[in-house]
Amino acid sequence: MEKSIIIGLDIGTTSVxxxxxxxxxxxxxxxxIAYPLSTPFPGWAEQDPLEIEAATITVIRNLIQLPTxxxxxxxxIGLSTAMHSLICMAENGEPLSPSITWADGRASLQANRLRVEHNHIYDLTGTPIHPMSPLVKLIWMKENNYLPYQQASYFVSIKEFILYRWFGCQSVDYAVASATGLLDLHHLKWNKEALELAGVSEAQLFKPVSPTEVLVDLDKTIADQIGLPVHIPFVIGSSDGPLANIGLGAINPGEVAITIGTSGAIRQIVTEPKSDSLQQTFCYGITESLSLIGGPTNNGGIVLQWLKETLDIKETYEELISVAEKAEPGAEGLLFLPYLNGERAPIWNANVxxxxxxxxxxxKKEHIVRAGLEGVIYSVFHVGQALERLAGKPTTLLASGGFGRSPLWLQITADVFNQEVQVPISHQSSAWGAAWMALFAIGEVTDLASIKQAIPMQENYMPNPDHHKIYMDLFKLYQELSHTTHSIYMK
Structure with a gap:
């Protein structure tokens, strides 16, 4: 019988x-399976890599035990992971440090100094100079005599950590490598100047490879724990951003993906690297011929979580969003600048x-909740303005992530962007992108673009011109507030 199941494994910041x-x-x-985020000091954001590995083993085992x-x-099995994680690892695969996530802001001082003294490093790597970047984290480690940094044989992401322990693999896909701030974007090789700034050697980093690299011979102990044969192919895949675009079919020029989960992002795949003279966006390699441009916002679903806790709303998140439906578009002039966790694109200010x-x-409560939903979309639209400056106006908008389950949030998106928003039935677009990359890697499909014929879609959301006008009047004020607030917190 022909094999017919493909698995996408998506290792994120809050869950796998x-x-x-x-x-x-x-x-x-x-x-x-969810796992916690530890904040031992203000601005720090860490996780236990062994806990994430254990959750990954369990989640695959639970999946294959389903009756279907x-x-x-x-x-x-194709892999997707969040970007910018950093683990100091011993040669035997043991973690010497926690996994320091993209949300960690301890290296703000180093980022500010690097922006002044080595600003050109962005043009070489495409990675914005920000505390999220492993380059900046490594500089912090070096300057603070961080013991795990001094003892480490390797510096890896959570994906590399798991694959090293499961396969002995010393490879890293181009996208995860590109997001470190250490990779030459134009040649897809480690950049010597960035390595010198970080105080690490190329021997302490894994080899950048194509997302189609296939791994076999799974460690037998791990295979037994999962319940899979050792010969099941694992495909190294990419990071969650490019895979979400692929999983949505946002592959051709003008096709733009918006993802909102805990955080958010707007992205477009391009055929050659495009850095931004204003440094408002990122550019990460995916394959030898494809790159990803766009920008992330720190504040997506966490805004809803904060509103729910702060307003002491006992209902579900769906009921919380229904509260916002009682307010008119524009929330009667109330604006929420959603920088609860600092901000990345387009202002790249961890302290705002x-x-x-x-x-x-x-x-009332409904206006505050609606302003929160609208504020998140304004922040994505703000990044979208920078993306449009680089790549032109989008021809297609596709949505993924948890917000894809909220008709109100999707309608706000269509109204703000004044464009139709297309939504797949499954909101697990990064996982489907990882699964399709695996099919491509093992020769079961001929190209990435053919995924467009394999994405079941639901209804689309059409913009309301009257609502768009309300939102654009408010967005002008949003931009002024963002600029002023950014200036204040840069002092």
Missing amino acids: KAVAFSRGGRVIGEQE IDEKNILA RASLFGLSLRH
Whole structure:
């Protein structure tokens, strides 16, 4: 019998997801396990890499034990991971440090200095100079005599950490490598100047490779724990950003993907690297011929979480969003600058903070919640303006991530951008992109673009011109507030 199941494994910042798909993109089964984020000091954001590895083993095992899954029908497993994680690792694969995530801001001082003294490093690497960058984290480690840094044999991401322990693999896909701030974007090799700044050698980093690299001979102990044969192919895949674009079919010029989960991003795939003279966006390599441009916002679903906790709303998130439906578009002039966790694109200021602007006695709970939803979309649209400056106006908008389950949030997106928003049935676009990359790597499909015929879609969301006008009037004020707030927190 022909094998028909492909698994996408998506190791994110808050959880790991394993999703089984048919060749046509239909979800056959999915499992998810969450893990905590530790903040031992203000601005720090760490995780236990062994806890993430254990969750990854368990989530695959739970998936293949579902009654809809026959392990004998599994073709391969493709990997997706969040960007910018950094682990100091011993030669035997033991972690010497926590996994320091993209949300960690301890290296703000180093980022500010690097921006002044070595600003050109962005043009070489495409990675914005920001505390999220492993380059900047490594400089912090060097300057603070961080013991794990001094003892480490290797500096790796969470994906490299797991694959080294499971396969003895010393490879890193181009996208994860590109997001370190250490990779020459134009040649896809480690950049000597960046390595010198970080105080590390090329021997302490893994070899950058294509996302189609296939790994076999899974460690037998791990295979037994998961319940899979050792010969199941694992495909190294890419980071969650480019794979979300692929999983949505946003591959050709003008096709733009918006993803909002815990954080958010807007991205476009291009055929050659495009750095930004204003340094408002990133550019990361995907393959030898494809790059990803765009920008992330720190504040997506965490805004909803903060609103729910702060307003002491006991209902579910779906009910929380329904509260916002009671308010008109524009929330009667209330603006929420959603910088609860600092901000990345387009201002790249880890110290900036959020604010509610225009609050009056008329404003109730529904206005505040709606302003929060709208503020997140304004922040994505703000990044979208920079992306449009580089790549032109988008021809297609596709949405993924948790916000894809909220009709109101999707309608706000269509109204702000004044464009139709297309939404797949499954919101697990990074996992489907990883699964399709695996199919491509093992020769089951001929190219990446053919995924467009294998993405089951739901209804689209059309813009309301009257709402768009309201939003654009408010967005002008949003831009002014963003600029002023950014200036204040840069002092």
